[in-house]
Ligand SMILES: Nc1ncnc2c1ncn2[C@@H]1O[C@H](COP(=O)(O)OP(=O)(O)OP(=O)(O)O)[C@@H](O)[C@H]1O
């Protein structure tokens with residue numbers, strides 16, 4: 515579905531993505547890595563939010579790189595951006611009604627059923643929501659677009675542990691809706707619970723790809739690639 519080949523991104527002199535290749539099909543794919551390694555830059559490059567200098571991005575066999583973000587979205591790609599980016603002036607319900615489509619897998623009633631907290635807060639404005647509630651809203655907004663592929667940039671950030679467990683269930687259910695998932699996570703527990711294979715990003719490259727079970731058990735690799743604090747246990 516998504517095919518990224520030898521992708522490079524430069525910000526001025528800084529060579530941030532240094533040849534990333536990856537493919538996302540029907541099964542969720544997870545990328546983990548320390549701070550500043552280029553994970554968000556990769557998400558933004560796929561979404562058309564930053565320009566690329568070399569390499570290619572294809573989606574469903576069609577070239578994606580060079581398209582404006584709204585055109586990427588129309589092709590069926592949605593992003594849950596790091597830091598949520600919800601609208602302070604809109605209520606929960608207004609956020610959802612902005613993107614909802616009829617007759618699709620994800621509807622507003624389904625969102626409220628899946629995230630009861632959002633139903634309780636439906637009339638509240640963006641600024642009245644906690645960080646975790648904003649994160650849920652950002653996730654719900656992307657799902658409501660019923661994309662073919664959803665890119666989530668650290669969706670568990672700021673969520674209480676019990677909500678993280680719930681998020682894992684939601685993410686594991688996406689293939690049943692025919693939704694592909696590219697998941698960027700610092701929380702190894704989430705990444706390994708959702709994806710069968712994990713790619714590790716180190717300074718703008720995919721340094722290794724391994725079965726989730728192997729990484730979950732390999733404390734040496736966790737220390738080397740993620741730092742002890744990021745092991746998620
Ligand atoms: N617009 C920009 N201009 C210049 N440098 C940037 C820009 N955006 C990001 N960078 C740099 O690119 C590198 C990769 O950043 P990026 O946000 O992609 O990392 P990340 O892996 O998502 O980190 P984190 O885990 O903290 O979210 C960092 O060194 C960052 O400072």
Ligand SMILES: [Mg+2]
Nearest residue numbers: 553554555596
């Ligand atoms: Mg990031």
